[in-house]
Amino acid sequence: MFNKSNILPIACDHGAFKMKEYLIGKLKKNGYQIKDMGTYNTDSLDYPDMIHPLAKAINDGKYKFGLIMCGSGNGAQITANKYANVRAGLCWSVEQAKLTRMHNNANICSIPGRFIEFPIAWDILQTFLNTDFEGGRHIRRVEKISELL
Numbered sequence: 001m002f003n004k005s006n007i008l009p010i011a012c013d014h015g016a017f018k019m020k021e022y023l024i025g026k027l028k029k030n031g032y033q034i035k036d037m038g039t040y041n042t043d044s045l046d047y048p049d050m051i052h053p054l055a056k057a058i059n060d061g062k063y064k065f066g067l068i069m070c071g072s073g074n075g076a077q078i079t080a081n082k083y084a085n086v087r088a089g090l091c092w093s094v095e096q097a098k099l100t101r102m103h104n105n106a107n108i109c110s111i112p113g114r115f116i117e118f119p120i121a122w123d124i125l126q127t128f129l130n131t132d133f134e135g136g137r138h139i140r141r142v143e144k145i146s147e148l149l
């Protein structure tokens with residue numbers, strides 16, 4: 001589970017800039033500390049340029065959890081999952097957010113900026129941040145993600 005004393009890094013491309021601004025507003029209002037890693041406007045750019053720095057920081061242990069977004073959520077998630085210590089889950093519903101924390105111990109939440117309503121994105125993010133890894137049989141499964149490479 002995420003602790004409000006931790007800093008949550010956030011990165012997105014132009015496809016999710018407006019959602020990022022909305023979620024940052026919600027997070028700040030609710031007492032979370034955030035690190036805004038861009039993008040900072042709606043100008044078109046390449047999502048890997050925005051996602052790599054955040055994923056690398058998670059991989060290096062600088063932050064516990066991260067939030068990434070692009071239009072579909074897929075490009076951001078695929079980029080982040082290139083890092084060995086990153087488990088980025090694509091979250092387009094509250095249930096998906098809950099399951100990727102409980103079963104996959106995901107440390108990055110990837111949300112599609114163009115396919116869900118902003119208030120749903122906020123519900124998804126809160127669920128992601130406030131759900132614990134279930135452990136048990138899921139420990140073995142999560143470990144096998146890298147062990148069987």
Ligand code: RB5
Nearest residue numbers: 015070071072073074075
């Ligand atoms: C940008 O138009 C779009 O391709 C990007 O936001 C994302 O959906 C890629 O996966």
